Amino acid sequence: MGVVGLITAWNAPVHIAMRVLAPAIALGNAVVLKPAPETPFTGGLMLAEVLAEAGVPGGVVQVLPGGPAGPALVEHSQVDMIHFTGSEETGRRINVAAAPLLKRVALELGGNNATIVLADADVDLAASCGAASSFGHQGQVCIATGRHIVLADVAEQYVAKVSEHAAALTIGDPFVSDVDLGPMVSTRQVDKALGMLHTSVAQGARLVEGGTADGVFLRPTVVDRVHPGMPLHDEEVFAPIAPVTVVDSVDDAVAIVNGTRFGLSTSVFGRDLDTAWTVADRIRTGMVHVNDGTALHESQVPFGGTAASGLGDDLGGRSNIDLLTERRWTSLQRRSAS
Numbered sequence: 026m027g028v029v030g031l032i033t034a035w036n037a038p039v040h041i042a043m044r045v046l047a048p049a050i051a052l053g054n055a056v057v058l059k060p061a062p063e064t065p066f067t068g069g070l071m072l073a074e075v076l077a078e079a080g081v082p083g084g085v086v087q088v089l090p091g092g093p094a095g096p097a098l099v100e101h102s103q104v105d106m107i108h109f110t111g112s113e114e115t116g117r118r119i120n121v122a123a124a125p126l127l128k129r130v131a132l133e134l135g136g137n138n139a140t141i142v143l144a145d146a147d148v149d150l151a152a153s154c155g156a157a158s159s160f161g162h163q164g165q166v167c168i169a170t171g172r173h174i175v176l177a178d179v180a181e182q183y184v185a186k187v188s189e190h191a192a193a194l195t196i197g198d199p200f201v202s203d204v205d206l207g208p209m210v211s212t213r214q215v216d217k218a219l220g221m222l223h224t225s226v227a228q229g230a231r232l233v234e235g236g237t238a239d240g241v242f243l244r245p246t247v248v249d250r251v252h253p254g255m256p257l258h259d260e261e262v263f264a265p266i267a268p269v270t271v272v273d274s275v276d277d278a279v280a281i282v283n284g285t286r287f288g289l290s291t292s293v294f295g296r297d298l299d300t301a302w303t304v305a306d307r308i309r310t311g312m313v314h315v316n317d318g319t320a321l322h323e324s325q326v327p328f329g330g331t332a333a334s335g336l337g338d339d340l341g342g343r344s345n346i347d348l349l350t351e352r353r354w355t356s357l358q359r360r361s362a363s
Contacts, residue, residue: 026129026349027105029054030098032119034110035061035210036165038068044324045108046072048345050085058088059098061111063210065090099123106349108340109133110167113261113333120336131337131348135261136289136330137171138319139282141304143275143295144178150316151294152186158292158318159187159267160194160245163209167334168290168312168320171262172251173269174278180271184249187267188234191245206265208241215243218264221256222246225268228255235266253281261287279307289330290319311335 029049033041042058049056060069069088076086089098098104099122106129109119116132123130140158142151158170175183197204209215215238225248226232235246249269251258257268272278282291290312295301298315305313311330314321322328329339338348 026054026351028103029056029349030059030101030104030107031056032059032095032098032107032109032111033061033068035063035068036162038064039072041110042068042072044340045349046086048340049349050076050081052346052349054349055085056087057098057104058086059094060088060090062090062092095119096122099128100126102126105129106131108337108348116336129337131340132335133167133329133340134334134336135263135287136167136169136319136334137259137261137285137287138168138290138292138310139172139174140170140292140319141278141282141294142173142175142179142183143293143297143301143304144176145296145300146176146179146294147296147316148179148182148186152183152190154292154294154316154318155183155267156187156190156245158320160191160206160265161320163206163243164265165210165214165263166320167261168322169263170292170319171268172258172282173267174281175269175271176275176278177271177273180249180269184233184247184269187269188247191234191247191267194245196242196244206242206245209243209264210241212241214263215241218243218262218266221260221262221264222248222266225251225255225257230255230257230268253284259285275304279304283307283309286333287330288332289334290314290321292317292319311339 073088108131110133113134116134140155194205196206199207231250233247235244246266251268251270288310291308291310292314293301293305301315325342327339327344328341329335
């Protein structure tokens, strides 16, 4: 491609930067990295130091921390491509700003990922994976489970088991004690999550477990009776909250899952694998997992979403070649000697 402008997020700063930075330089590009304001060192400056020590030539990787660096990269005529990981709102602005230059843009945006629990599901497995995908990393990853769509036959059992998982988790500072979950990124993010929770409860949802916070430490929370129209259903939560929606049929479940503007990751749980696979095939998301959680990532596998969850080529494995290079036809006519 040439010069790749890489704009990253704060929630997994080393991973989110390196999953693009490493293949980009391996494929011959230079990279200008703009880390998130919350993580300028771990998401950028530290990586540049390590790569310099490893022998990467000077100028191949440069780091520009600070807010103004983002728009400057997007609008610069000599930056050939922008890769952005972050919010849907910012991604839309980047796409608009890059359009006049006809610049390649790849956007890894948010997700409102669903776990579908069929009537014949192994509820213990589904609840374990569902809890891990909602509460892991304090729910602050794009592939977290934000909606649990459960068939009525197993709903009561499922809610009880996810609540057991939530109640058993310890919360605290991982630097000073052995805990399951650490802090959220800020009190602002906690307040936003609690606001979504309180609004949904006022609209008829029921708080089953958790729902309290101490500063930046938000307890894992389970809420049932959630339905479309509530913030906990319609928006990306980005917090350790498991909203449960009960449905009467598989068709209802599929309609609800596909009835969002997002399209990143979905899970389907069921013992009859043919049925579960058929349901998975009806889901419009970039990734679908049968009998496993939504929060899966493996570096050798293509990763990406559809609709408001992403734009441009997937990243990961051989997909990096399509993402970070351009195809070119080079011809040579070798004339025979006269």
